Amino acid sequence: MSKGTEREQCGAMATETQPMPVLPKDDAIVWFNALGRADVPRVGGKNASLGEMVAVLGEAGVDVPAGFATTAWAYWALVEHNRIGERLAAIVTQYREGAMPLHEAGEAARRLFLDAVMPAQISDPLLAAYRELSRRAGKREVAVAVRSSATAEDLPDASFAGQQESFLNIVGERALIDACRRCFASLFTDRAIAYREAKGFDHLRIALSIGVQIMVRSDLAGSGVMFSIDTETGFPRVAVISAAWGLGETVVQGRVDPDSYLVFKPFLSDARLKPIVEKRLGAKAQKLIYASGGSARTELVECSRYEREHLVLEDEEILELARWAVLIERHYGCPMDMEWAKDGESGKLFIVQARPETVHGARSATAMKNWRLAVKAPKAIATGAAVGDAIACGTACIIRSTDDIANFVDGAILVTDNTDPDWVPIMRRAAGIVTDHGGPTSHAAIVSRELGVPAVIGTGDATRCITPGQDITLSCAEGDRGQVYPGRLPFAVEEVDIAGLPTSRTQLMLNVASPASAFRWWRLPSKGVGLARMEFIISNLIRVHPMALAHPDQVADAAERREIETLTRRYAHPRDYFIQTLGRGIAKIAAAHYPHPVIVRLSDFKTNEYAHLLGGAAFEPHEENPMLGFRGASRYYHERYRDGFALECRAIRFVREVIGFENVIVMIPFCRTLAEADKVITEMSRHGLVRGEKGLQLYMMAEIPANVVLAEQFAARFDGFSIGSNDLTQLVLGVDRDSDLLEPLFDERDPAVTQMIGDLIARARKAGVKVGICGQAPSNYPDFAEFLVAHGIDSISLNPDSFVTTLKTVADAEARAAMHA
Numbered sequence: 001m002s003k004g005t006e007r008e009q010c011g012a013m014a015t016e017t018q019p020m021p022v023l024p025k026d027d028a029i030v031w032f033n034a035l036g037r038a039d040v041p042r043v044g045g046k047n048a049s050l051g052e053m054v055a056v057l058g059e060a061g062v063d064v065p066a067g068f069a070t071t072a073w074a075y076w077a078l079v080e081h082n083r084i085g086e087r088l089a090a091i092v093t094q095y096r097e098g099a100m101p102l103h104e105a106g107e108a109a110r111r112l113f114l115d116a117v118m119p120a121q122i123s124d125p126l127l128a129a130y131r132e133l134s135r136r137a138g139k140r141e142v143a144v145a146v147r148s149s150a151t152a153e154d155l156p157d158a159s160f161a162g163q164q165e166s167f168l169n170i171v172g173e174r175a176l177i178d179a180c181r182r183c184f185a186s187l188f189t190d191r192a193i194a195y196r197e198a199k200g201f202d203h204l205r206i207a208l209s210i211g212v213q214i215m216v217r218s219d220l221a222g223s224g225v226m227f228s229i230d231t232e233t234g235f236p237r238v239a240v241i242s243a244a245w246g247l248g249e250t251v252v253q254g255r256v257d258p259d260s261y262l263v264f265k266p267f268l269s270d271a272r273l274k275p276i277v278e279k280r281l282g283a284k285a286q287k288l289i290y291a292s293g294g295s296a297r298t299e300l301v302e303c304s305r306y307e308r309e310h311l312v313l314e315d316e317e318i319l320e321l322a323r324w325a326v327l328i329e330r331h332y333g334c335p336m337d338m339e340w341a342k343d344g345e346s347g348k349l350f351i352v353q354a355r356p357e358t359v360h361g362a363r364s365a366t367a368m369k370n371w372r373l374a375v376k377a378p379k380a381i382a383t384g385a386a387v388g389d390a391i392a393c394g395t396a397c398i399i400r401s402t403d404d405i406a407n408f409v410d411g412a413i414l415v416t417d418n419t420d421p422d423w424v425p426i427m428r429r430a431a432g433i434v435t436d437h438g439g440p441t442s443h444a445a446i447v448s449r450e451l452g453v454p455a456v457i458g459t460g461d462a463t464r465c466i467t468p469g470q471d472i473t474l475s476c477a478e479g480d481r482g483q484v485y486p487g488r489l490p491f492a493v494e495e496v497d498i499a500g501l502p503t504s505r506t507q508l509m510l511n512v513a514s515p516a517s518a519f520r521w522w523r524l525p526s527k528g529v530g531l532a533r534m535e536f537i538i539s540n541l542i543r544v545h546p547m548a549l550a551h552p553d554q555v556a557d558a559a560e561r562r563e564i565e566t567l568t569r570r571y572a573h574p575r576d577y578f579i580q581t582l583g584r585g586i587a588k589i590a591a592a593h594y595p596h597p598v599i600v601r602l603s604d605f606k607t608n609e610y611a612h613l614l615g616g617a618a619f620e621p622h623e624e625n626p627m628l629g630f631r632g633a634s635r636y637y638h639e640r641y642r643d644g645f646a647l648e649c650r651a652i653r654f655v656r657e658v659i660g661f662e663n664v665i666v667m668i669p670f671c672r673t674l675a676e677a678d679k680v681i682t683e684m685s686r687h688g689l690v691r692g693e694k695g696l697q698l699y700m701m702a703e704i705p706a707n708v709v710l711a712e713q714f715a716a717r718f719d720g721f722s723i724g725s726n727d728l729t730q731l732v733l734g735v736d737r738d739s740d741l742l743e744p745l746f747d748e749r750d751p752a753v754t755q756m757i758g759d760l761i762a763r764a765r766k767a768g769v770k771v772g773i774c775g776q777a778p779s780n781y782p783d784f785a786e787f788l789v790a791h792g793i794d795s796i797s798l799n800p801d802s803f804v805t806t807l808k809t810v811a812d813a814e815a816r817a818a819m820h821a
Contacts, residue, residue, distance in 0.1 A: 026073035029125040032213075033058075035069065037332070043069040043209040044149030049354045050211060057331055062324045063350045066136060067144070067213030068129045070180070072151055074122045075207040078184060082116040085204075092203050095193070102190050102425070109188035116184070118177055126180065126212075127173050133214060143171045143215040143290075145352070146179040148186055151207045164192055164208065168247055169215060169290045169297040176212070183210045194425045216352065219289040219298075220344020222312035223248035224258055225441040228265075228325040229335035229357055231449065232386060232440065232480060235519040236335065238277070238591065239263045239322040242441040243312035245303055246287030248339055248352075254418040254438025254445070255300070257283040257458045259311050263322035264591045264659070273660040276318055277587040278515075279580075281570070282439065283460075284308055310570055317342070320349060328354055337446070359449040368498060368523050371477035372801055374490040381466055384459035385440040386482030387448045389520060392432035393488040396470045398463055399426070413474055415466050419444035427451060432474035434462045434484055456482030479516030496804055498523050502811035506788075507795040508803065509596075511774055514540055515588040521800045525807075528596030528663070529589060530722060530797020531774035534648065535603045537585040539613065542578055543567070546603075546644030548615025549574040555615040564614055578647045583654035590661035597665050599699055599722060599774075599797075602648055604669040606631050619644075627736070632670025632701075637679040649687035656694065667699040667722060672706060677717050691719070702771075703727035708760045715767035722797070723760065725775025729753050748777035749784055761791045770794045778806060786813040 026042070035043060035051020043051070047069040054064045079085050088109055095105035118126075134142040148164030165186035167179040186192070187208040196203055216223070224243040229236050242251050242258040250256045259282045267275035284303050291299045313321075321340055328351070329336050335357040341350050371391045397412035399405060405426050408414065414430040416423070418437040424447055427433060433455035438444050440457060448455040454476045456462070462484065466472060473489040476482045509530035510521060515537060538546070544564055548555050552574050555561050568577040590598045606626035610616050619640065623629040635641040655661050666689065671677050677700070681691065684698075691698045700707070700714060703724030707714055715721070725748045730737040732753050735746045747753070757773075764771035772795030778785040779802040788796060789810055798806050 026071050027125065028070060028074040028077070028122045029068050029129045030071060031068045031129070032064070032066065032211075041151055042071055042073075043211075044072075044151045044207075045355060046147065046149035046353060047209050047211045048149075050213070052331075053328065053351060053354060057327060060327050062327055063348060065214040065216055065350050065352060066133065067211060068133065069149065069212070070122070070126065070210040072207035072209060075184065075209070077119060077121060078113075078116060081119040082112070084112045084116065087112060089204055102193060106188055106190040106193055109193075110185040113185035113188070114181060116181065118181060123177060126176070130173060130176055130212065133212070137214055141172050143169050144176065145211075145213045145215050146170050146176065146183055147211040147213065147353075148183045149209040149211055150187060150192075151209065164189065166249075167297065168249070168288075169219075175297075180210050180212075184208055191424045198428065213352065216341040216350050217344045218248065218341035219246050219287075221342040221347075222246065223339070223341035223352075224251045224312070226321055226325055226338045226340055227335070227357055227441060228329040228338075230262075230519050231357075231359075231445070232389065232476075233519040233522060234359075235522045235592065237265050237594075238519075239265055239325040240441065241313070241318060241321055241340075242282075242439050244282065244284050244287065245307050245312060246289050247298060248341055249298075250286065250288050250300075251439065251442060252339070254435065254442030254457070255288075256286055256439075257437060257460075258439045258441070259284065259313070260439060260441075261313065261318045262588065262591075263318060264587070264594075265322065265326050266594070267660045268319065268323050268326060270660065273658065274315055274319065275587075275659050276315060276584070277591050277659065278584050279311065279318075281309075281311060284312075313342075317349060324349075324351060332356065368496050370494040370496060370801060371475075372492055372494075373473075373475060373477070374492050377473075377475070377483065377485050377489060378487070380483040380485055381472065382434065382456065382459040382462040382484040384435070384456040384462070384482050385438075385445070386476035386478070386480055387433075387440065387445045387455035387457055388452070388476045390452075390454040391477050391489075391491040391493075392454050392474045393491075394431040394472065394474075396434075396466045396468060396472050397430075398466065398468045400463065413472055415462055417463060418442075419447075427453060432456075434459060434466070434474060436460055436463055440480075454482075456484055459484070479514055479518075479520065481516050494804075498525065501525060501804065501807055504807060504810045505814055506793060506810050507772075508807055508810065509599075509772070509774075509795050509797040510593075510803065511797050511799050512589050515585040516540075517800075518589045518592045521803075522592050524800065524803050526593065526596070526803065527795065528593045529598040530772055530795055531667075532586065532589050532598055532600045533604070534582070534586075534601055535605045535609070537582055538603060538605075539609075541585050542581050543614055544574075544578070545610060545613040545616035545619055546578055546647050547619040547641065548613070549578045550643040550647060552615075554618055556618055557615075560614050567614075575647055575650075579651045579654055582648070582651040583659065586651065586655045586664060587659045587661055590655065590664050593663070594661060595663050597663050597697075598661070599665045599667050600652070601667045601669050601701065602632075602636070602645075604632050627730075627738070633668050633676050633680050634670070634672065636668075637676075637683045642683070645683065646687055649684055649689050653688055656696070662695050665697045665699055665719075667701060668718075669701040669724070670703060670727070671700050671714075672704055674710060674713050674717075677714065681717060699770075701727075701774075702760055703731070705731055705756065708756050708763075711760055711763040712767050715764060715769045718769065720770035720772070721760065721764050723757055723771070723773040723775060725753070725757070725773060725777045728756065728775070729777075732756055748775065749781060749787075754787060757788075758791045761788075761793050765792060765794075772797060782806070782809045785809050789813040790817065 032051045032054040037052045039048040094100035147166040170179045227240045241261040244258040260280045262278035264275040337357045339353040394413040398415045408426045413432040415434045438457045473485045507527040511531045568574040571577045607620045611620040636645040697719040699720040700718045701724045702721040774797040779799045
């Protein structure tokens, strides 16, 4: 290749069909504070974003470690100086023509850069900038992170997450030069080549910029990943934070199961509130720290018992990160994917990377798919964090090492310990992915979402529980916990265009059983939640009898005591475990529907159900007929449960007054008499829940004939009724709702039942209180929904999977009624 001007030299690096870029002379080094997001062609998406944050968001209080970037011109100068261009073009051509396999092409391309000489026009300004960075840090040689930033990276439709390499704890000039050379070579990792092929990017027209950034001593504290949007459902009003001890690579690469936190962004502007709607303790078995000696810069070590049993972040740190997420998202005008780190020396938090979120940020908010199993599922083989909301069936293909990738069968379900960027070529060929380790913000989860491949991440033991070649079904359609079932289970998928749905006068609400699925239905045009069952949260999240937490010394079984101690260890008192876990479970449901009302029914366990909770046997009597026994309102003021009810009330106050969801309405179930209603209302007042104060509304379930007979008197004590058609049918007809023998007699549409319901609607409306229904009947029978509309019911609460169908039925019924009016 003949010599010429620098512009001509760059222009000479070409294939016959795709000439390499011709760039004007540029500085080899640019400090972050001189960059902005318009500089992607110059320094890549990652470094342009860092510059934007340092220059602009730093003024708003977002802390970003200082640093600088090499330019795309420096990359092309390196390529030209070492005559790499033509040889690189030949390698790409051989790979595309099938003459060279991916691993050989990648190794050959990388070797060109690893053997390259760093010309003085790059090395001199690079080392000068490093010396200046060290001087600013007050050190002779400061430790830096050396990160790759490709000029086609972090685009709105392609994240390129983890495709190039980063190198941590780089100290000294020689080590810096070596790390930069390896960064340049990582533009041609096997995974990066495969990713660019899939996305249609030209390998020979992409440059690599290197970010050199002061290392945050997160090896002494913690770090992680943050999204300004729910990564599974696209729900836009929460920040999702993952955290682990040590350096953040363990979270990004999915090596550990991190802590996770959810924050409701709209409440962050109110300093009185702590809108943390979820805090989940991760296993955090290992952490990445600075190496104590030898040539390795970092090393993976076991976490202490204290670290495994405690959260990485305090509440104020969680809230500060979430506020930064809001600022960064607002500035960029799109959902963002960020990495953060906490300095163990200063205690300060830093944002070390930010890029656009590439999956939900570009997805339509008016279109959704509803996946569901068509049969009752057997017991799950494994469970973990759900990635996506789809269902997939296939043969399990267990791959434990990248050395065995060639054994993967297209269309199988990949089962492995954890996936990192090297696994991308087979991830795109999988019907589904199951891993032992990792969290919902790990690299594997991010790439699975981008590929549209459902995954169950962090199961703990899938590679042991699943047999190679076994047929399995992977379900991510049941909330934020994914399930792996044995066999190929039939499933259905329904596509819904939200924008095309009709509207109705009757308010349609949702029945929500679990916080895990709270965000899944946020796109539906519901008017809130008509029934959130507290006992579901207690049984699924808390798992301990409330009285056993109020009086742990009365739990006789030693094994149960130990398990309760394990669950509550990080709380000041076992009571706090109940209050905060229940409160945040309710808050997650309330967040999905705010500001619409969310009606939370206080616990309605039967004694036999309560007895199965940890410690429950010590507090529950034996009853021959629990359905008609010590349940609902009768428990709340009774000495056998009064202290447990106090915890329920404190949880409601926690969600309303500490987290901030005043849209939560409290509902009393199975209230038999007026005197009982008065006792419950008095008991609630003792614990600070007073009807009318701070906007608190009280509803009651109308599920006993006495509630209908005395509707006006009950209406004087409550703000609304919610008809429980299952229990009302049982008690009107005298039919055990759980009896298989009597199933043909159990019918909510029986004239005796419908007369009761019609009478209650009329009397409630006359008394000026709202009346809705939250039983199963409107979901099951379209004619029953039409009957309710004809009688003027205010709201109908439905199972999510029947919402769309029933909305159309209700809208049609209202239209017919209007025509005949």
